[in-house]
Amino acid sequence: MPGDDLVFWASQPDAVFRKIVLRPHECDRMLSYLVHPDTPIRVVYDYVIGAEKRLGHDAFEKIAIRAGIVKTLFGIAKDGSKEMERVFTSYFALESLWNLIVNGSPSERKVLMKVFINEHHVIDFCLQTVKSGFFVCHRVVAMMGLRLMAAQCLSDYLSTEKASELINTLCHCILSGPDLWVKQLKDPATTWQSLHCFGNLDAPPSKAKKYAPRYYSMYQESAVWTILELVLIHPIPEQDHYNNLIDHDPEILDLMLGCAKLRRPACYAQLEVDARVTEALTLMLNVSSEMVPGIGLGDVDDDEVRKRLEKRWHGLMKGVGLFVSRPRWVKMIRDVWTRIEEENIDEIRQFLMRAEADYHAMEPYKDKDLYDVAIYRGASRIAILRLVATLSFHSDLPDNNLTDTDLLNLLPITHSACQTVKEKDDVRGGQGTLKDLIEVVERNHLTFYPCGRTDRTIILSPEEEEQVLEIHDEVLTGPIAHVRLLVSLAKRGCFEKVAQHEGEWEGLSVPGGIGALKTKILSEKDIHRCLGLALKRLGQRREDGNRQFRVEHHLEEARFQYWGAAQLAAALVELDEVTNGRYTIGATSLKGRARKELVLSLGNAAEMALGLEYWDRALIFASGAVKVAQDNGMVDASGRVVKPEEDAIGEAVHEKNKRRVDRAKMGIQAKRSTTLTGL
Numbered sequence: 279m280p281g282d283d284l285v286f287w288a289s290q291p292d293a294v295f296r297k298i299v300l301r302p303h304e305c306d307r308m309l310s311y312l313v314h315p316d317t318p319i320r321v322v323y324d325y326v327i328g329a330e331k332r333l334g335h336d337a338f339e340k341i342a343i344r345a346g347i348v349k350t351l352f353g354i355a356k357d358g359s360k361e362m363e364r365v366f367t368s369y370f371a372l373e374s375l376w377n378l379i380v381n382g383s384p385s386e387r388k389v390l391m392k393v394f395i396n397e398h399h400v401i402d403f404c405l406q407t408v409k410s411g412f413f414v415c416h417r418v419v420a421m422m423g424l425r426l427m428a429a430q431c432l433s434d435y436l437s438t439e440k441a442s443e444l445i446n447t448l449c450h451c452i453l454s455g456p457d458l459w460v461k462q463l464k465d466p467a468t469t470w471q472s473l474h475c476f477g478n479l480d481a482p483p484s485k486a487k488k489y490a491p492r493y494y495s496m497y498q499e500s501a502v503w504t505i506l507e508l509v510l511i512h513p514i515p516e517q518d519h520y521n522n523l524i525d526h527d528p529e530i531l532d533l534m535l536g537c538a539k540l541r542r543p544a545c546y547a548q549l550e551v552d553a554r555v556t557e558a559l560t561l562m563l564n565v566s567s568e569m570v571p572g573i574g575l576g577d578v579d580d581d582e583v584r585k586r587l588e589k590r591w592h593g594l595m596k597g598v599g600l601f602v603s604r605p606r607w608v609k610m611i612r613d614v615w616t617r618i619e620e621e622n623i624d625e626i627r628q629f630l631m632r633a634e635a636d637y638h639a640m641e642p643y644k645d646k647d648l649y650d651v652a653i654y655r656g657a658s659r660i661a662i663l664r665l666v667a668t669l670s671f672h673s674d675l676p677d678n679n680l681t682d683t684d685l686l687n688l689l690p691i692t693h694s695a696c697q698t699v700k701e702k703d704d705v706r707g708g709q710g711t712l713k714d715l716i717e718v719v720e721r722n723h724l725t726f727y728p729c730g731r732t733d734r735t736i737i738l739s740p741e742e743e744e745q746v747l748e749i750h751d752e753v754l755t756g757p758i759a760h761v762r763l764l765v766s767l768a769k770r771g772c773f774e775k776v777a778q779h780e781g782e783w784e785g786l787s788v789p790g791g792i793g794a795l796k797t798k799i800l801s802e803k804d805i806h807r808c809l810g811l812a813l814k815r816l817g818q819r820r821e822d823g824n825r826q827f828r829v830e831h832h833l834e835e836a837r838f839q840y841w842g843a844a845q846l847a848a849a850l851v852e853l854d855e856v857t858n859g860r861y862t863i864g865a866t867s868l869k870g871r872a873r874k875e876l877v878l879s880l881g882n883a884a885e886m887a888l889g890l891e892y893w894d895r896a897l898i899f900a901s902g903a904v905k906v907a908q909d910n911g912m913v914d915a916s917g918r919v920v921k922p923e924e925d926a927i928g929e930a931v932h933e934k935n936k937r938r939v940d941r942a943k944m945g946i947q948a949k950r951s952t953t954l955t956g957l
Contacts, residue, residue, distance in 0.1 A: 291328035299337050305345035313353050323367040326354060330374040334381050343378075348390070351375050352398045358412075362470050365413055369474070372419045376426050388431055395435045400427070405444065408451055408501075414459045415471040418493070421451070421500040428507035438519075441508060442527040448501040449533035452540070452551060456494035463490040476640075488545075489638045495546035502537065502554040509561045510727055514746050517593030520562040524600045531601055534559045535610040538658065539617045545637040547629035548647050553654040556614070556661035557725060561747045563597050563668055566590055567841065568895040570880065571671060571762075572848035573902040579939070580946060583894050598672040602680060608687050611662060612787070615691045618658055623716050626651055652716045656723030660749045663695055667759040673766040682772050683785040685763060686795065690788055692763050693799050695756030696808045725749040726838070750842040754819055757812040758842075761849040764805070768856045776800050809853075810863045812846060816875050819843040823882060837886030840879045844899070847876035851906075877903045877927050877935070884938045893945035900938035907932050 298305045312322050329347070333339045354371040357364055379387050379394070394400040400423070407420035424432075424444070436444070462468040463475075464487035472486035473479055475493050509520065524531060537555045542548075565571055569587055578584040601607060630647045633639035666688050673680045699721045700714045710718075727747040749755060767773065776783075776795050783792045790798070798804055823839035826832045850872035854861065861868045880903035887896035907927055 291325045292332070294325075295328065295332050295338050298341060302341045302345075305341050305347075309342075309345055309347060309350040312350055319361070319363045319367060322354065323363055323370070326351070326367050326370045326374060330370055330377060333374055333377055339378075339381075343390075348375065348378070348393055348398070352400075356403065360412065365415065365471075366473070369415055369419050372423060376419075376423050379430055380426055391427065391431055391435070394427070395432075401432075401435075401440065401444075405447055409447055413468070413471060414462050414493070414497075415474050417451075418474065418497050418500075421497050421504070424448075425500045425504045425507070428504045433508060433511045436508075438522045438526050442523050442530060444508060445505055445523070445530045446527055446533060448505050449530065449537055449555075451501045452498045452537045452555075453533070456491040459490040459494040459497075460487055463487055463493070476638075485638055488636065491543060491545040492633075492637050492639065495543060495549050498549065498551055499554075502551045502558075505534070506554045506558045506561075509558050510746065517590055517597055521593060521597045521600060524562065524597065528600065528604060531559070531604050531607075532610065535614060538614045539610075541617060542621065542626060542629070542651070544629045545633065547626045547633070548650050548654075550650075550654045552614075552618070553657035553661075556658045556665075557727070557747065557749075560661040560664050560668075560749065561727075563594065563601060563665065564747060565594065565664075565668055567746075567748050568892075568898055570841065570844045570848050570899070570902060571667075572852050573844075573880070573906070575898070577905045578898055578901045579943065580894075580897060583897060583946070587898070594668070595672055595675060598669055599675075599678070602669065602672060602678075602684070608684050609787070611666070612687065612691065614658070615662055615694075618655055618662075619694070621655070623648075623713055627712070648712075648716070649719060652719035653723050655716075656720035656752065657725055659695065659720065660723065660725060660752050660755045663692065663752065663755045663759040664749045666692060667755070667762045670759075670762040670766045673769070680766075681785075682767075682770055682775065683783070685766055685770075686772065686776070686783075687785075687787050689763055689767075689795070689799055692756065692760035693804075693808075695752055696760040696811060697756075698811065699753065721752040724751045748838060748841075750838075754815060754842045754846060757808065757815055758846045758849055760808055761812055761846065761853055764808075765849060765853050765856060767800075768853060773800060773857075806861065806863065809850070809861055809868060812850060813863055813866075813868075813871050816843055816846050816850070816872070819846070820875060820879055820882070823879070823886075827882075827886065833886045833889045837883055837890065837892075840883035840886060841899075843879040844876060844883055844902075847872050847879055851876055873906060874927055877907050877931065880906065881931065881935045881938065884935070884942065888938060888941055888945070891945065893942050893949060897939060897942035897946060900935050900942055903935040904932070904939060907935070 294308060298308065308325075311317055312325055329342070329351075333342070333347075351371045351374055355368045355375065357368045359365070359368075375394070379390050381387075382390075404420040404424050404427075408417050408424065411417040411420060433441070463472055464483045466483050469481065469483045469486045470479055472481040472489065475481070475486065475489050481489075534555050538552050538559070540549075540551055566587065569575075569591065575584045575587055578587075604610075627648050630651070631643045634642050669680075669688075670685070672678050673685065700710065700717045702718055702722070704710050705715045705718050725747060750758075776792065777800075779792055781792075786792060788794055788799075819839055820843045823836045823843065826836035826839060830836075850868060854867075854869040854872065859867065859869060863871070880899045884896045884899035884903065887893075887899060
């Protein structure tokens with residue numbers, strides 16, 4: 279126990295903290311006092327609460343860290359007592375520890391993370407607590423810790439096995455349901471945990487019971503954000519990193535899709551599990567923003583760049599192979615999409631409006647709550663569409679295990695996303711219905727995550743702050759996914775197979791069956807409609823890029839739009855090739871419009887990349903623009919226009935793209951020289 283020269287006031291820890299700043303050597307004695315078995319738990323509680331407020335990398339915190347407060351707090355946090363005051367004390371001790379790793383400089387946080395993991399085994403402690411902690415409040419605070427650590431530099435310390443275990447455990451936590459939360463908060467013996475819900479101990483069991491599912495939903499959200507942060511890491515890993523995660527435990531794919539199809543609960547309709555987990559899954563099978571799928575890399579005149587991207591693409595196709603090897607993978611994707619399609623917006627709005635009255639939500643309903651739900655729905659939709667588009671490329675591999683039936687069963691998803699939708703002008707100025715507004719928000723949402731999104735232990739230069747997960751809005755991603763699926767089906771002769779098939783198609787799970795494919799989705803009329811819509815959006819998207827560049831002066835956003843337009847154009851060009859020029863849209867051939875747009879969009883994307891000093895992708899885009907023009911007879915070898923058709927781009931554009939290739943190569947060379955000089 280402390281001597282008389284340092285008085286530990288049971289109710290005034292701040293006075294002691296101030297004294298310690300003047301007499302740092304006394305901190306050791308204070309910490310010893312806090313873990314002494316004879317110290318009253320109420321005193322320990324007061325000191326933990328006081329320390330949580332005081333720890334902010336000021337003078338006291340630095341003294342306390344040197345004296346060993348981390349060890350002391352972990353000792354208090356791991357107290358397994360079931361007495362109310364001890365449970366609260368251990369809870370706030372953990373909160374204090376989490377505060378330590380979100381304050382201070384990047385180097386200070388990194389040092390503390392290392393101490394947490396290597397000396398106090400925080401990962402295993404949190405894993406055990408989130409899945410089997412006796413009190414739900416302990417599960418919640420442990421999950422908060424995992425989320426905060428994942429947003430720092432947790433991935434630096436995780437093996438493949440441990441990362442897979444984390445994702446598996448987190449998914450099970452999301453899927454476990456709120457029964458334990460309801461049971462404990464309605465029990466008078468443990469209702470006091472609602473302190474963490476309402477900020478006081480006055481809530482009766484009946485009130486706490488109603489709030490319990492909302493408390494659980496927040497636990498789910500911390501879990502799903504942890505999953506996303508675990509895969510959204512810096513530097514961007516090779517695809518093998520994600521393949522190894524999947525290969526070690528393929529069940530995580532099933533579990534993630536299981537989380538994605540969870541319905542929004544009435545108690546907490548703004549649950550964002552579906553959005554974040556589908557984004558995480560798509561990130562694990564992500565098309566690099568340096569590539570336009572369908573545009574070959576053979577003419578990229580840089581062995582290092584070409585080999586790097588070829589390796590990434592081959593790795594991606596291997597990852598897709600692991601995904602499509604899962605039993606019932608098609609059904610799981612369709613179940614997620616069906617859940618989104620079947621959600622009733624009016625019902626969700628009622629859930630949100632009734633949450634305060636029915637479940638004691640702490641804040642009243644506001645329109646932003648419904649807007650957020652629309653954002654989450656939009657994020658889920660485009661993530662699934664991107665995933666389907668990526669899966670379609672696996673069909674090109676000679677040893678792929680995709681069946682015709684697999685592809686046909688995915689067709690209703692992409693078809694439903696290749697439709698005319700309400701536009702922003704339709705709801706401007708209060709026009710349109712609530713459903714119209716929600717549709718506009720959903721279909722225009724895009725996903726744009728930078729690498730190391732929230733990792734505060736790293737400081738990225740502007741050149742390093744590249745977007746790692748970029749998914750265009752459904753207005754563009756829907757047609758890309760649908761046309762890509764049509765390309766895969768056309769290569770297999772499925773248009774003809776479906777048209778000629780009589781009777782039932784074994785394994786087909788499409789609303790309306792084979793008849794719906796013949797008369798609707800794969801009918802000549804509907805394919806022409808989809809292609810016409812795709813061409814319209816292709817031009818619009820290039821114009822959006824022009825506006826971002828010329829008016830808004832946003833090179834990154836402009837590059838994003840041109841890159842998206844190039845993806846759609848590449849899919850249309852390939853469909854024209856595999857169908858032998860079968861489709862003419864109005865008075866314009868598909869190949870004419872699409873090839874011209876492809877060259878223009880690739881060239882513009884290259885120009886934006888040059889302005890951003892993304893030399894590698896500038897070379898890839900510009901080389902693609904030159905190659906498409908030359909391969910398709912739009913210009914001859916000298917760059918002259920050889921035929922006055924609608925797809926002729928003009929000599930000036932072609933020469934500009936060739937100069938872009940040269941500028942990109944010069945930039946790459948200069949960057950490599952600088953790197954070598956710095957070694």
